[in-house]
Amino acid sequence: MAFRRSRRRWRSCILALGSALLSGPTAAADRAFGEYLSAECVTCHQLSGQLDGIRSIVGWPERAFVAIMGEYREKKRNSDIMHTIASRLSNEEVVALAAYFGTLRPN
Ligand code: HEC
Numbered sequence: 301m302a303f304r305r306s307r308r309r310w311r312s313c314i315l316a317l318g319s320a321l322l323s324g325p326t327a328a329a330d331r332a333f334g335e336y337l338s339a340e341c342v343t344c345h346q347l348s349g350q351l352d353g354i355r356s357i358v359g360w361p362e363r364a365f366v367a368i369m370g371e372y373r374e375k376k377r378n379s380d381i382m383h384t385i386a387s388r389l390s391n392e393e394v395v396a397l398a399a400y401f402g403t404l405r406p407n
């Protein structure tokens with residue numbers, strides 16, 4: 301009995317590892333870091349992708365997300381709030397946020 305149970309646990313562990321490897325170790329790490337960083341963003345932007353006064357930022361292609369954050373940083377796009385937020389983020393953090401929000405789907 302005990303043996304069987306632990307074997308099942310092993311199997312789910314290997315499956316989880318396999319899917320992490322498939323999507324690439326950096327992609328998985330980026331998403332995890334992005335999720336951590338997203339806590340600030342979701343105080344304003346809805347995770348559900350619903351438009352609640354402020355535009356949705358989920359499900360975008362990563363490149364578009366990174367480009368827009370760059371435009372805020374360079375003040376090419378207007379938004380005082382986003383100028384402040386974008387200027388505090390490193391490139392690495394923006395890439396991680398893009399990876400995380402990009403994998404979410406609006407519901
Ligand atoms: C204090 C509120 C607030 C916080 C916190 C915030 N934003 Fe924003 N964000 C805004 C507002 C306001 C806009 C402008 C929305 C508009 O133009 O309708 C915006 C716009 C954006 C856009 C462009 C959306 C579009 O459709 O053009 C992106 C991308 C974005 N924010 C990402 C982020 C990320 C990533 C974070 C967290 C690091 C974050 N925001 C945190 C308020 C916030």
